[in-house]
Amino acid sequence: xxxxxxxxxxxxxxxxxxxxxEMYKLLQKEIFDNxxxxxxxxxxxxxxxxxxxxxxxxxxxxxxxxxxxTPDDIKEIVQEHLVKGRTxxxxxxxxxxxxxxxxxxxxxxxxxxFRIVLRNCGVIxxxxxxxxxxxxxxxxxxxxxxxxxPDDIINELKISGLRGRGGAGFPTxxxxxxxxxxxxxxxxxVCNADEGDPGAYMDRSTLEGDxxxxxxxxxxxxKAIGASRGFIYIRAEYPLAITRxxxxxxxxxxxxxxxxxxxxxDFSFDIEIRLGAGAFVCGEETALLxxxxxxxxxxxxxxxxPSVKGLWEKxxxxxxxxxxxxxxxxxxxxxxxxxKIGTENSKGTKxxxxxxxxxxxxxxxxxxGTTLREIIYDIGGGIINNKKFKAxxxxxxxxxxxxxxxxxxxxxYNNLTAIGSMMGSGGLIVMDEDDCIVDVVKFxxxxxxxxxxxxxxxxxxxxxxxxxxxxxxxxxxxxxxxxKNLKAISIAxxxxxxxxxxxxxxxxxxxxxxxFEDEYLExxxxxxxxxxxxxxxxxxxxxxxKCIGCTACARKCPANAIIGTVxxxxxxxxxxxxxxxxxVTACKFDAVIKG
Amino acid sequence: MSKLTLDDLRKLxxxxxxxxxxRNNEQDKxxxxxxxxxxxxxxxxxxxxxxxxxxxxxxxxxxxxxxxxGCMGSCNVEPTVEVVIPGMPTVVYGNxxxxxxxxxxxxxxxxxxxxxxxxxxxxxxxxxxx
Numbered sequence: 001x002x003x004x005x006x007x008x009x010x011x012x013x014x015x016x017x018x019x020x021x022e023m024y025k026l027l028q029k030e031i032f033d034n035x036x037x038x039x040x041x042x043x044x045x046x047x048x049x050x051x052x053x054x055x056x057x058x059x060x061x062x063x064x065x066x067x068x069x070t071p072d073d074i075k076e077i078v079q080e081h082l083v084k085g086r087t088x089x090x091x092x093x094x095x096x097x098x099x100x101x102x103x104x105x106x107x108x109x110x111x112x113x114f115r116i117v118l119r120n121c122g123v124i125x126x127x128x129x130x131x132x133x134x135x136x137x138x139x140x141x142x143x144x145x146x147x148x149x150p151d152d153i154i155n156e157l158k159i160s161g162l163r164g165r166g167g168a169g170f171p172t173x174x175x176x177x178x179x180x181x182x183x184x185x186x187x188x189x190v191c192n193a194d195e196g197d198p199g200a201y202m203d204r205s206t207l208e209g210d211x212x213x214x215x216x217x218x219x220x221x222x223k224a225i226g227a228s229r230g231f232i233y234i235r236a237e238y239p240l241a242i243t244r245x246x247x248x249x250x251x252x253x254x255x256x257x258x259x260x261x262x263x264x265x266d267f268s269f270d271i272e273i274r275l276g277a278g279a280f281v282c283g284e285e286t287a288l289l290x291x292x293x294x295x296x297x298x299x300x301x302x303x304x305x306p307s308v309k310g311l312w313e314k315x316x317x318x319x320x321x322x323x324x325x326x327x328x329x330x331x332x333x334x335x336x337x338x339x340k341i342g343t344e345n346s347k348g349t350k351x352x353x354x355x356x357x358x359x360x361x362x363x364x365x366x367x368x369g370t371t372l373r374e375i376i377y378d379i380g381g382g383i384i385n386n387k388k389f390k391a392x393x394x395x396x397x398x399x400x401x402x403x404x405x406x407x408x409x410x411x412x413y414n415n416l417t418a419i420g421s422m423m424g425s426g427g428l429i430v431m432d433e434d435d436c437i438v439d440v441v442k443f444x445x446x447x448x449x450x451x452x453x454x455x456x457x458x459x460x461x462x463x464x465x466x467x468x469x470x471x472x473x474x475x476x477x478x479x480x481x482x483x484k485n486l487k488a489i490s491i492a493x494x495x496x497x498x499x500x501x502x503x504x505x506x507x508x509x510x511x512x513x514x515x516f517e518d519e520y521l522e523x524x525x526x527x528x529x530x531x532x533x534x535x536x537x538x539x540x541x542x543x544x545x546k547c548i549g550c551t552a553c554a555r556k557c558p559a560n561a562i563i564g565t566v567x568x569x570x571x572x573x574x575x576x577x578x579x580x581x582x583x584v585t586a587c588k589f590d591a592v593i594k595g
Numbered sequence: 596m597s598k599l600t601l602d603d604l605r606k607l608x609x610x611x612x613x614x615x616x617x618r619n620n621e622q623d624k625x626x627x628x629x630x631x632x633x634x635x636x637x638x639x640x641x642x643x644x645x646x647x648x649x650x651x652x653x654x655x656x657x658x659x660x661x662x663x664x665g666c667m668g669s670c671n672v673e674p675t676v677e678v679v680i681p682g683m684p685t686v687v688y689g690n691x692x693x694x695x696x697x698x699x700x701x702x703x704x705x706x707x708x709x710x711x712x713x714x715x716x717x718x719x720x721x722x723x724x725x
Contacts, residue, residue: 209665
């Protein structure tokens with residue numbers, strides 16, 4: 001007995017609630033009735049994402065994708081598809097015409113994701129160069145060495161519209177061109193793999209899953225700008241990525257794809273790895289370059305830009321891991337192909353690390369112009385426990401929040417900047433109604449205060465002051481003047497800091513003040529934290545009517561703050577209460593309330 | 596291995612592409628591909644790998660290759676495993692611990708049927724093959 005057809009029905013929570021379980025049983029019954037039970041297997045699967053289109057049924061091996069299936073459709077699917085072999089067209093997924101997004105021609109696909117950077121991640125063995133080569137690996141390098149001039153390469157990038165994925169979004173071709181134009185006996189290519197945003201791991205996964213794509217791209221850049229040496233600056237906290245890069249470099253050198261006279265040509269290019277100690281500021285390009293040189297990782301004023309005076313004062317082209325990973329595909333498929341993906345000002349795709357209160361957390365790659373709603377509800381499977389969406393934090397400690405009213409804004413560089421956030425490197429943290437904005441901003445400020453290198457006063461002093469005002473707000477010791485002070489310090493830091501770290505450190509403050517000022521005021525004037533995160537503003541009380549005097553809470557209280565004996569109404573001594581919430585969990589009668 | 600010339604590289608690519616697509620065309624190679632990024636390993640991919648090797652060994656399945664790959668991106672269902680077996684659709688399973696690994700060997704590879712509750716959709720179409 002062997003099945004020849006498999007019916008996959010989504011058993012994710014969203015689909016489950018829309019009757020997928022009932023349909024599973026119906027499918028089995030119909031299949032049995034039609035005598036197909038030896039040919040067709042019905043299988044329940046994990047969440048397919050795409051929950052707004054659910055319930056979903058996928059039929060293998062022909063890969064038919066049915067959406068919004070109801071129990072009434074089951075008979076037709078079995079009769080038409082499984083018995084007669086005809087697709088039920090009315091249930092098939094049809095890609096909708098999305099506003100603001102340029103469609104990829106000739107390709108029909110139901111997934112919201114489109115993988116360029118992650119094309120090989122989860123597909124090839126990253127420790128085997130042959131598997132990379134099998135998937136068009138080093139084809140682009142071959143092409144640039146033997147068929148293209150440096151100007152051709154840069155022109156292809158220009159057509160593609162690729163912009164830097166490290167955060168600022170500077171056009172990549174321009175960076176390469178500026179470095180190319182400099183006259184120098186030595187130039188350098190640098191890969192910035194100092195990924196430091198909390199909750200971001202796009203670069204780590206790319207390097208772990210497809211290290212050769214970065215090596216190939218750096219060599220392509222070497223050919224374009226006239227450099228023969230490259231450095232990858234990666235944090236020591238990424239041991240697996242480092243190991244795989246080392247293996248990849250060794251294998252590429254053995255095959256002569258790196259080193260002297262690549263593929264017998266007169267082009268030579270070599271790459272070395274430099275480990276960083278994990279300082280966040282070393283992701284800033286000038287600080288990174290100082291760190292490679294062996295100096296303390298501190299930023300220097302720009303200009304001069306690295307393209308003029310970079311590593312050891314030589315012209316240097318520095319790009320982020322994700323930017324690099326795009327390059328071989330652009331050379332192979334052409335800049336014009338790439339420029340069809342995305343929006344007017346932001347071409348291609350963006351990788352996001354989707355985390356927080358989201359069902360399907362993970363690493364995703366979507367065309368620029370995808371909306372936050374599609375990311376959260378179609379790919380991410382919605383908010384955990386169906387809670388209400390509050391905001392998403394993008395761009396890490398340098399970014400801001402995207403509140404609910406912008407759920408349908410196409411995500412690209414310009415739109416995110418316009419609403420006061422930024423693309424950043426791609427961390428995307430989803431917050432729900434239980435998250436307190438002041439608490440979240442405090443977290444980011446604590447991070448930037450810890451990571452400030454201390455060289456310039458606006459960042460060193462300003463950050464600390466912002467944090468102490470935020471502490472006052474969450475402790476209930478602030479006044480409305482505090483908000484004015486937050487704004488004034490934020491603007492000063494933004495204008496006067498030396499590098500990106502200080503200039504953007506106040507972004508979380510400014511962005512949340514713009515959309516959630518009410519919540520700040522609630523803390524300040526109402527001495528209240530609705531989300532229940534700011535402990536100083538919370539009180540726990542026992543409702544006398546509900547308390548039966550079982551002593552469960554008093555026994556659990558670590559501070560012995562609950563007074564009362566058996567069968568007597570218990571009372572919490574507020575002066576002793578440490579607000580841990582253990583009593584709420586202990587009470588079986590909902591008698592303890594938090595407010 | 597000696598250094599490649601342009602012709603060598605082209606020959607190697609052609610040869611490896613054929614091998615690689617044969618793997619995907621499910622003709623004669625069976626393989627189990629385990630997502631072993633930092634995330635997968637942290638979620639227990641090494642135990643999964645060992646469980647597969649042990650289960651294949653116990654059942655005398657010497658023709659099934661066990662391989663590693665990077666992260667597929669489905670953090671919420673790590674460890675993830677892709678199973679390529681001739682005559683069966685290629686599928687990705689999520690939340691594969693040692694017990695599920697054994698079930699995959701017994702049900703999917705030997706019994707030629709799919710497992711309930713663990714199949715994940717591939718996140719995107721392949722731009723290299725399409």
